[in-house]
Amino acid sequence: MQHLDTLIYAGWIIPVEPENVVYEQHALAIQDGRIIAVLPSSEAVRYFSARITYRLTTHLLIPGLINTHTHAAMNLLRGFADDMPLNEWLKDRIWPAEQTHVDREFVADGTKLAIAEMLRGGVTCFNDMYFFPDVVGEIVDQVGLRATLGMILLDFPTIWAKDANEYLKKGRQVYETYRDHPLIQTALAPHAPYSVSDESLKLAKAMADELELPIHIHVHETASEVEEAVEKQGERPLAHLEKLGLLSPQFMAVHATQLKNDEINLLAEKGVHVIHCPESNLKLASGICPITKLQKAGINVALGTDGAASNDDLDLLGEMRTAALLAKGFSKDARSIPAATALRMATLNGAKASGIDHVTGSFVPGKSADVVAIDMVDIETQPIYNPLSQLIYTVGRDKVTDVWVAGKHLLKSRTLTSLDIHDIKAKTYLWRDKILSTSSIANGETP
């Protein structure tokens, strides 16, 4: 009989690998933060004892969800600008608010709010793109979840850096700080082809190659972005990025709502990952990423919520549902993106896109114990014919009760163990008042 750190008995376990499998009455054996085994409860009783044993008989366990595109700190701007198209939303509302308010404290408080929301919704890993990634890193390290810090790159000065060289220099410092961290990695995060020059993109590519890091970028988010690029440089952004040599299996193309068939073939050929953010794309009327076609072309499609200013939540369970529903409606094929595929997009595919699928994304022995427990006992999820279907089509994130990252219990019966939720709320109230006081909303304009 082997003695373990943790043994979790569950009503159901969905390992993601193998795909489309649901184990009933199984247990997850955890040692040193890693998965040792997924096995029938009847066997677990005989082979294992543990320092802590959980008996979650009405629960379903899934691998921790991976939010492969977000701007965490923007949680403080949730609901600040609604029912507006991307250009107007960004240029008239979001950028001015950011210019006035974003500093280290904003990023610290906003990121904590976002992480609290994500953990309470079963997200154990996020791929961030925002200012002050060093601050985000400190918080991620304190809280104990998993993240990819984006070394943001823009061609205009912000509070974070004044030019491409400084952005990259500061990014490199973040990389150096976290290069050996077990839960934190970094990625080059040039904002978009329209906001970063060719010269800067080349520098980012060189640095990505040197440090063997992913490149995380918004691309083909809207039709107007593509049209403007064609006007300015005579070709579509993806064609241009290909010429610059950026497209590769290290490339995460976020949004990609505007794709011709030859572009889909190009992405497939180059091994590019597409990060689908359906709710943000719908809300900003940016377009719809053709994920049914992308999947058929063999492209790895992961899921992101985008920032809370355009979604307006970091609810990856909801995003899976939207992705599955929208793919069926948009492709006119009700078989498109079945439940198992939606779950894979929010777990293993996100890990693959981030280059960490050897570490997380499925319950394969040896991988990190990044685990989410979902209580299926409430009437909203009953009856249960197929727990995988219930997970995608009926579970609300309020049913997430427990979350572990690398075996550490970060959400315990819905209580966050490494974040002070009262402090987060208090600071959020303060930021709201401060942001409102400098905004036209305060003067009676509908936000």
Added chain:
Amino acid sequence: MQHLDTLIYAGWIIPVEPENVVYEQHALAIQDGRIIAVLPSSEAVRYFSARITYRLTTHLLIPGLINTHTHAAMNLLRGFADDMPLNEWLKDRIWPAEQTHVDREFVADGTKLAIAEMLRGGVTCFNDMYFFPDVVGEIVDQVGLRATLGMILLDFPTIWAKDANEYLKKGRQVYETYRDHPLIQTALAPHAPYSVSDESLKLAKAMADELELPIHIHVHETASEVEEAVEKQGERPLAHLEKLGLLSPQFMAVHATQLKNDEINLLAEKGVHVIHCPESNLKLASGICPITKLQKAGINVALGTDGAASNDDLDLLGEMRTAALLAKGFSKDARSIPAATALRMATLNGAKASGIDHVTGSFVPGKSADVVAIDMVDIETQPIYNPLSQLIYTVGRDKVTDVWVAGKHLLKSRTLTSLDIHDIKAKTYLWRDKILSTSSIANGETP
């Protein structure tokens, strides 16, 4: 100082009428099940005392949500068939299961499960179409919420009736039973133009005219439905229904995903109501109802979840969000269906479609006190710049804490006061086992 039954102080109140208004620090005054006033809390303190006073300072009050199209009892088939197109889903899975299992008990237990789910999600009124409307009526009466019972009509025999005459005769009995009920009304509910003959539709129309009742019907749900009608009768179903004289302000056209511009004009001209069920339409890949165009044409658009076998929830808060997001994405206009319009669709527009907007659907003095309290204190809904935006884009139905219908407190701090949730769960387990035991799923086929 006037003494009332109930006084509810709230952080915010959204009355729906007037539109796009949020009252801060207001109170709702209730007497004899009706709204007496919506007024600033500072005034309510001076003018009113009450037998019961609630102080919901972190809450938002909205009028009870109206689910304008559902098949409540089908909750027992939630998740029974997924990732399949409508025809296959209906003919290969749902109809056979129904033929085997539907009886008075199935409808009673399924409807209770559905009502429990709806009340816990802020739904105070539903427009039902299913077998045994008499049983649905009994339960609605016992529980105390509001409903429109569909007098179902099909052209093939079922356990409920053998032919059109019997369907209508039994429907009329249901009408007679509930004609003076304060919370229950009835509607003619012919299933669809493809499943009900012209002769039967004419009988339904005559009865609707005689009894002054709405007609509630699935129409233009899928492209193939329309194509088949054109093949069989040489015209599209709406044109055919128009010839039969059915289109009028008493007509509720459910789904309507296939609409040409002249059909939109026809619906507008005839005062037809369209019941939009976006999640069901997406999941079954039926098509997308062009609600942005319908709104512009002046058509009253209400919202329905459809049955849980095709959604898979009866979550009208979620449906509002999907409707708002999808309309923006589909119309390529981020201004389409702003938050206030989405809320109106799920409240006042539903009441209008059902012919009960003089009774419910908004907080207008004299209307029934159908009230939903939503707690906005959790981090998922913070910060709050505009509570209306938060309601549509961030609130999950788990934030619904209290529900009143006609002043009766049916959900009290998330506890149902007129339903036994343990009994509902126990019966749901039994039905699941029974349905699985006669299904191919039991033989290992993925559902």
